[in-house]
Amino acid sequence: MPHLSSNADRPDPAELDPQNAAGDTGTLGKAVALLDLVARADMPPRFTDLLKQTGQPRGSLHRQLRHLVLEGLIDLSPDGVYTPGLRLLQFASRAWARNSFRLVAEPHLTRLHETTGETVHLGVLRDCEIVYLDKIESRQAVRMHSQVGNSAPAYCTGVGKVSLSCLSDEDLHRRCARMTFDAYTQATLTDAAALLAEIEKIRSRGFAYDLEEHQPGIRCVAASIHAPAAGIVGGISVTAPAFRAGPEQLEAWAGPVCAAASAIVADIARRLGPRR
Amino acid sequence: MPHLSSNADRPDPAELDPQNAAGDTGTLGKAVALLDLVARADMPPRFTDLLKQTGQPRGSLHRQLRHLVLEGLIDLSPDGVYTPGLRLLQFASRAWARNSFRLVAEPHLTRLHETTGETVHLGVLRDCEIVYLDKIESRQAVRMHSQVGNSAPAYCTGVGKVSLSCLSDEDLHRRCARMTFDAYTQATLTDAAALLAEIEKIRSRGFAYDLEEHQPGIRCVAASIHAPAAGIVGGISVTAPAFRAGPEQLEAWAGPVCAAASAIVADIARRLGPRR
């Protein structure tokens, strides 16, 4: 089990790049950093834009981009702008379709949606962000996939906070140190102390609220899904507009949400147990 | 001009890998090949599985995997199996949300769906495959995103064939040579000659049919979206079960489909024109 315990006295693998907390990944690291720039950009960047942002020499950048284009991870339009490549979609599509966590959770999400009648989310903690793995909307008016794969800060979402509450204090503090707190709304927790206090409450309560902390007018109740043996830290939530989600209503939803979360954890254990 | 003439006697840079026809992309190429293996696998592979499939030495493979894991492109479960990473979803989500082709096409897809009442697809040609960029289903019963990002062979789908018909003969033949023809149904075109003949018909007709060539019982009409200035080769289609899509019905849909495709091309030109 101590498959990661070996690094006892290592001071810090990489503290230069606050963005990417990972250790040195050499060539690949630069490539995905570049990919990230292209994917994050609001407007498709041209060569020179990337040149400024990365600060790399022309030749290197050019080669890296060429490789990424050849691999289909980035597209180069005839007018010289770089856009994320289609191959990313293919990869993600497969990743999503076969994600066993999502597959196990799906029926429970559906059931939860049926009992509450509101939007249900499934999210996973990745670094300091929540990545939404699945979503069942109450009204199909808005495009569904607009959310799947999306990510949001952990500190201001129900699923995010409840996921953080599963972590060890050590891990929790480490991640908090890396967060940047933006005040999305008036209710957003804007510093680590407030977040830690909130997490203590969540721990004793057993589930989390999001009271318009990320989007004004949107509230939710979230329960954690923690399966260390499967390497899963995430959660589910029921989300609704504020006028439909008063305090007593939210509390009423907490039961079903927690029940669904427990059921998912149980299913994961069942799937994982008899393996091999 | 002689920018590659230095290597006069080297037999051939890369003829080992018939799968990937791209030029040498060095380290990155190996990394994404590995990622591809993990993403394609039906069951999440363990280290040894990958060792066999890649034929690489242990040390090298181990380092590559570690880098991919550190970058979040691959997840390593505690039980030692490798699964596609969440970061792929994040990348794809952004790529999809900002894809200007999709954004431009969306209103036209909606309109086409309203006029026909059937499922509408938007696809882009990538190598010899069609990647579905968007989809509007007639019945929401089935999960929508199950298709977005999915890919299918070009030779047996409506959007695929009509996209191929836009290419130059030279390009077309080159791609045909790389295809492997599987008979998905009895109607599937199973060799290059049949495909080329079909494409000639499509060119003169102006649109393509898929008469249960990919999935039994599913037919469609597709029109191409070709905008060389934007580097776009793709198409849209209206898809329906065979019993609802008789010959006369399909022909009736052809008009709206072609009209929508033309409108999209026009919109693309409009967007692309005043740029810069």
Add this chain to the structure above:
DNA sequence: AACAGAGTTCCATATATCGGAACAACAGGA
């Protein structure tokens, strides 16, 4: 024409990767 900006190519050098082999961890079998 001359210029500036953007993009591409070249080449010596530093560096990351390679791949073999040794090293751990763990399983079952005798």
Add this chain to the structure above:
DNA sequence: TCCTGTTGTTCCGATATATGGAACTCTGTT
């Protein structure tokens, strides 16, 4: 219990690869 095969991880010299500075091309501008 000890052995033995399987699986996964780490190390290190040789080598192939990426690096980055500079030269070069092409386009549109003054």
